[in-house]
Amino acid sequence: MNWIFFVSRRFAKVDRSGRSAVTGFLASLSICFGVMTLIVTVSVMNGFQMGFIDSIMEISSAHIRVTAPQDFDQQAFEQQCFRPELGVVAVEPMYEAQSLLASSTGRQAASLIRAVSPDIIYTDAGFNREVKMISGEFDLSRPGYIVLGSQLARQLGLRVGSTVNMLALSGGSDVDLISDNRVFVVSGIFSCGYAEINNSYSFISLDAGQQFFGKDATKLFALKLADSEKDMQVIYQLEKALPGLQTESWRSYNRSFFGALKVEKNLLMMLVFMIFVVVGVNIFNGMRRMVFERRAEIAVLSALGGRKRQVQLIFILRGLLTGLGGAIPGLLLGMLLCVQMDVIFALIAKLSYWIQYLFTMATNPAMAMFVRENTMYQVYASIPARMFPAEITFITIFGVFSALAASWVASRKVLAMTLSEVLHDE
Secondary structure (H helix, E strand, C coil): CHHHHHHHHHHHHHCCCCHHHHHHHHHHHHHHHHHHHHHHHHHHHHHHHHHHHHHHHHHHHCCEEEECCCCCCHHHHHHHHCCHHHCEEEEEEEEEEEEEEEECCCCEEEEEEEEECCCHHHHCHHHHHHCEEEEECCCCCCCCEEEEEHHHHHHHCCCCCCEEEEEEECCCCCCCCECCCCEEEEEEEEECCCHHHHHHEEEEEHHHHHHHCCCCCCCEEEEEECCHHHHHHHHHHHHHHCCCCEEEEHHHHCHHHHHHHHHHHHHHHHHHHHHHHHHHHHHHHHHHHHHHHCHHHHHHHHHCCCCHHHHHHHHHHHHHHHHHHHHHHHHHHHHHHHHCHHHHHHHHHHHHHHHHHHHHHHHCHHHHHHCCCCCHHHHHHHCCCCCCHHHHHHHHHHHHHHHHHHHHHHHCHHHHCCHHHHHHHC
């Protein structure tokens, strides 16, 4: 291997000027921008998607939902949940019902009413993190208090201190479908990263749920795990310890939504991966020309005893260096851009504003005073890019692999060369 590395370095030094140097530089630059673009694109998409996913799992579905059977022993259940090896960090009881809310102004809106413990904001760290109060407090200390999503409160025209009636309510046979007596006072209005929750969710206390949902209301338990990927292991252990439990993982509860997000992400990655296909074709053409130009050197190396596979390895090493020379800077640039994404969106907002302002000044100066920055960039800047080590590693390795594959295919021409024909031509 020593002479292979030596010859590869000598070829690299000779090719640092002229057309080969430009070709190698452009190939590495293409890989660099491909890796950087893919890392930034995937990380930004992760930021958008994880904002939805975190809100859904921490507020809506939890990591595991358990339906309590008729002869349910809650104390035994909680003892099993908090076994150290399971990694359960919170167990929250709750009731759910569908309702039609009506405000004093006559506005109406459908809502999912969830009855939870008044202390959930303190005992469930994930819930506390995702539920951001924009008005009032998450106060369910009294049975007559209710906390609404921001869009739901806007639809009903409610604010903190307003009253709202559960005009229609799903429940058991002992629950009145239509009633004017289920009046609640709005104690707080919250917002989260998923618009559907803001648009339809409202929270009341467990006592109020037991009072208004009826005796036949099904009690649920929301389990939060330290590691959401261990949901199936926890379900297996709980069902083994307490036969008859009805459990549901966050994977099945949100299957259609998470499936759509996964398809969207995979399609985007496939489109961006086409960058590497183009880069691979360019490396292939450059390497094939290099093999043709090095026919004499290849013949001499073969005459001195070098096997064709060893000579081919010289050009494959050149492809490896080209891939590493592009993938590593692309990795560093991509991570730097992800960390500074808020600054980048702020610069884009300023740049787009000034371009629009100058264009308006040139075409219609009277309208320039109405030009404003696009506020959506502020929204994008507030969503952090999320980098997952496995994805970043895969993208970087794929960038190097594209150069290696192109070099291997192009250098196969070495195996087809006949030593006598080359030396005869020389």
